[in-house]
Amino acid sequence: MMPSSKTxxxxxxxxxxxxxxxxxxxxxxxxxxxxxxxxxxxxxxxVVWLVAAARGPQIYVPVQAAIxxxxxxxxxxxxxxxxxxxxxxxxxxxxxxxxxxxxxxxIYISGWAVVAASVVLTVAAWIASASMGG
Amino acid sequence: xxxxxxxxxxxxxxxxxxxxxxxxxxxxxxxxxVSAVALVPLTLWFAASIxxxxxxxxxxxxxxxxxxxxxxxxxxxLIALFYHTALGLQVVIEDYVHxxxxxxxxIAVRLGCSALVTTGVVAVLHITxxx
Numbered sequence: 001m002m003p004s005s006k007t008x009x010x011x012x013x014x015x016x017x018x019x020x021x022x023x024x025x026x027x028x029x030x031x032x033x034x035x036x037x038x039x040x041x042x043x044x045x046x047v048v049w050l051v052a053a054a055r056g057p058q059i060y061v062p063v064q065a066a067i068x069x070x071x072x073x074x075x076x077x078x079x080x081x082x083x084x085x086x087x088x089x090x091x092x093x094x095x096x097x098x099x100x101x102x103x104x105x106x107i108y109i110s111g112w113a114v115v116a117a118s119v120v121l122t123v124a125a126w127i128a129s130a131s132m133g134g
Numbered sequence: 135x136x137x138x139x140x141x142x143x144x145x146x147x148x149x150x151x152x153x154x155x156x157x158x159x160x161x162x163x164x165x166x167x168v169s170a171v172a173l174v175p176l177t178l179w180f181a182a183s184i185x186x187x188x189x190x191x192x193x194x195x196x197x198x199x200x201x202x203x204x205x206x207x208x209x210x211x212l213i214a215l216f217y218h219t220a221l222g223l224q225v226v227i228e229d230y231v232h233x234x235x236x237x238x239x240x241i242a243v244r245l246g247c248s249a250l251v252t253t254g255v256v257a258v259l260h261i262t263x264x265x
Binding site: 009033036037039040043044046047050051053054057060061064080083087090091093094097125128129130132133 | 145167170171173174177178181184185186187188189192193195196199208212215216219222223226250253254256257258260261
């Protein structure tokens with residue numbers, strides 16, 4: 001930044017984000033970012049899991065047991081919801097990239113659709129997994 | 135060129151040099167979208183496969199991973215996933231880290247993602263090609 005007063009202009013400043021009341025639009029926006037960061041950690045687990053499988057059953061079985069433990073399942077459930085929220089939110093962003101759905105009404109409809117679809121897909125995935133003998 | 139109110143917003147130096155956009159940000163933006171489109175079917179295939187293998191033991195799981203189609207899709211998933219992750223984490227870092235650690239953090243993310251995708255691909259190839 002240029003500290004000289006001659007070159008400094010009074011530019012508009014936006015207030016800190018904490019001042020605003022949380023809305024569906026802003027909450028989904030930050031959640032897309034938070035779930036993205038959480039899914040980055042999940043991607044590391046995916047590589048650990050693949051390496052364990054490559055090393056053989058003596059390594060894979062304890063890793064699989066850790067994932068199947070109660071703590072592992074709670075984390076996996078959270079990761080499943082984060083995945084579907086990021087997926088549905090990402091598809092919403094791809095639609096926006098085609099310059100569609102920007103009307104306020106459309107934004108709220110697609111926002112609630114993302115929330116509903118993420119919940120339904122997460123529950124459906126775990127019911128499907130349970131029906132496979134999990 | 136600039137509307138009158140915009141002229142007041144820019145410093146004389148910026149107006150003189152004509153500094154505007156860096157003209158290369160669109161590359162990352164586009165890559166983020168392309169990898170996102172690729173990840174929609176790949177991640178859904180992965181989730182469905184994992185659900186189908188809920189009660190599979192090691193031997194069954196490895197037999198599935200050894201099939202060429204599974205190996206190809208898993209490697210494509212790893213590449214798209216860590217490319218998308220590196221681009222996404224870089225945007226997050228650039229938005230919130232303002233000190234000199236920003237450069238180090240972006241480099242760490244890129245090297246970390248490169249190492250992870252290489253490790254994952256080698257693990258898949260090891261399973262597919264061994265035995």
